[in-house]
Amino acid sequence: MLTALAALAALGLSQPPPAPDPNAPVAPDDAETRALLEALAADQAATDAARPTPAPAVAPSLLDIALILDVAAAVFDGPPLQLGGHDPQRDGFTLQQLEMNLSGVVDPFFRFDANLVFAQFGVEVEEAYVTTLALPGNLQARAGQFLARFGRINPTHPHSWSFADQPLVIGKLFGAEGSRGLGAELSWLSPLPWYVELVASAQDPTGECCARSFFGADDPGLDSPADLMTTLALKQFFPLSPAWSLSWGLSAQLGPNASGPDARTDIFGSDLYLRWAPVDDPDGQSVSLTVEALLRARQVPRDSLVDGGGYAQLVWRIDRSYEVGARYELVTGVPADPLDPAWTDTRTRAALQATWYPSHFSRLRLQGALDQPGWRPDPILAAFLALEVLVGAHPAHAW
């Protein structure tokens, strides 16, 4: 700009010039005009050189919204005894769920996540919670309604499951929607050289989430902190090699049940997840083994009822498009269980699945199961064809 001003001064433009015609053509042999243009061009070049490369436009990222639709066609050769709230429940078609996921960063201190589940006859707030982003001391807190971080599968949603239905042990011990509730959670990442995380949460033990083991539909109110449902978990991860990974967790959930004053329920669990996923396989192959076992003790008048169960599943992701898996489940029962009278004996279920992923955002899953409740004379065969599609911006899942 200084060069241009100097050129203007040299042209004697300190005196008011005659009114210029902006549309008048510039005479190519006008030396003064050429000097002026050259000076302006030099300034422009200098300005351009000093200007940083323009950054690409960045769209504001205030709220991510995603919709996930799970529908299934099912056939059973006996009465469907499915326990999960989003399981295929009857012969014919089932709208398993339409999940709306909303997430975003609130401010430098909090993040917000919500999962609203639309069924054919209503809407439920499956989860709605805030997570801290900047607590000191490797701490992180959550507050709101959330799935308890008990074990491996309970904190996850159906669209991240490897089978079309919920494991029986989760349905029996926690309920159709898993273990969740209103409350608060504090977790701590230890400074140890391997991944060790400690989790503690306290949640309201009432509602659909807790009907199987805690207050459930009965809501006597809270008289003391001991009336809250408390979850404690230890989560560890071991990177055995670039390809092999192992996580191992221990969990406990403690709280009051509705069978009488001061009656308590304790649930203990352990989960193991072993995964082989070579980092140099262009086909994206992986094999994952999940084993989870739970044990429950319920105090009832003049007795203590103990039951439990678990599942083991092996899933082979053949390549980016195909996956197969097998799952075996075993859940025990208590004869004459006053809190769960229908479940009197051991029940086993075996399932096979094959899944096709047309893209990262859709999948078609064929699943067959052989269900053998000990209190029935005949097993129940079932087959599902489940479709899932995802639209929108869905946050990635944790490992």
Next chain:
Amino acid sequence: MTTTLPLRPLLLALALLLVPQAALARLQVAATVTPLAALARDIGGDLVQVHALSAPTQDPHFVDPRPSLILLLNKADLLLVNGVELEAGWLPPLQRTARNPAILQGARGHFDASQHVPLRDVPTAPIDRSHGDVHPGGNPHFWSDARAAARVARALAARLAQLDPPNAATYTQRADALCKRLEAFAATQKARFAALSPDRRRVVTYHASLGYLLDALGLEQVATLEPKPGVSPSPAHVSRVVAAIRERAVRALLQEEYYPRSTTQTVARLSGARLVTLPGGPDFDRGETYEAWLTRLTNGIHDALAQ
């Protein structure tokens, strides 16, 4: 009789365990992909400790978010991301649970390389996923272009200088020297590939991930094996690509090592084009530099086209 327990050494060991390791070490840098990790090591040298969150053999769109990566992010002073949603499928849950606000988006310890590069293939019309896995912000695969790397290196040196002011001059000097070498490399390679006859400067790629490199080398991309980004090749599309390779006498079929090879091997056999499997990034764990990787990459392509 009293027994003296070795309390002092135990307490000292416990204290050392609990003190964040980053406080005892050099500037901790975590990079999502190995090209960025190598650039950071080239610039930071012994002043930084760099960790790559993925291997060069892994498709950077799909990395297992193993919890061990959370530990790296927990201790990181600086997180280098490629950006343009390349890592959207795996990085966010790691960042969220790392309990390290210093590396969250917008913080000084969060460096988005894509913000410093003129991006290609930015959609100019509304898009949806029927177009494939298109990145709305533009093509994220810029790291194999030495010119883009030079821009990133300059910006990265400035960020390192902000985080570690006493060593600012060192970062700047190293970045300046690296950028000069990268710009010279880009000019040399452009001239080297320009010396090939025009009919040898045509290639087919697997994914639309080499546009920046091909532009830098003056090569023409005749087709991609994927009909749309992230969509697996269909028989009809592959047939069209084979026909295009024959018609245009394409010499080379290029793909990074993390993409499936059965289709490209078949196409190469049917069409006569040479299949060139490219290293996805520097072999960071073995100390390979960004320049050494780029030399290996361009030599592989040149050799295939020159034969």
